[in-house]
Amino acid sequence: GQNIDQPTEMTATEGAIVQINCTYQTSGFNGLFWYQQHAGEAPTFLSYNVLDGLEEKGRFSSFLSRSKGYSYLLLKELQMKDSASYLCAVRKYNTDKLIFGTGTRLQVFP
């Protein structure tokens, strides 16, 4: 089976940096995705890691350690519009379905 854990909620201040962690247990790992989802809207793709290390894309970065079953999403220079749920999802080898965690609801305060 697979198990994906993320904190349920986080809060941060506008302009700050926040790190959202995700741990997973799965066999046949083939990539980890981060999606952003605003309330009532579709999830939108943020990042993809399949090899260990850091992927940077503007204000967002994502890190993966396959040996530790661990990833984090780093958001810099937080803006109010970053208030949303952040979903960690794992893809298994030889399948294309994504297994999602329950998501982390981030609230950014002024």
Added chain:
Amino acid sequence: NAGVMQNPRHLVRRRGQEARLRCSPMKGHSHVYWYRQLPEEGLKFMVYLQKENIIDESGMPKERFSAEFPKEGPSILRIQQVVRGDSAAYFCASSPLGQGSRGTEAFFGQGTRLTVV
């Protein structure tokens, strides 16, 4: 290039009726996935389809639920004899390629919010 299109956006059905949810993938995408999201919960995989084929339906309830992706036209998720517990947001996603390689992320539609009264 239009994104993944789902309709209707909102659907209300009485218990016992049928619900039909439609999904048109992005142009050039031949892989379609359906997910269900209950309030305050994560996305749960239901079924993965390619044109005219069901590849993985391990997340589909055994009864009342079915999905298809015909050669022509949108993918359809059908729920027969709906019950209150079927009330959820149903998201469709599409991707251009099969096995994992960079750039094969799935793009999601806006979802259909089904309410069973």
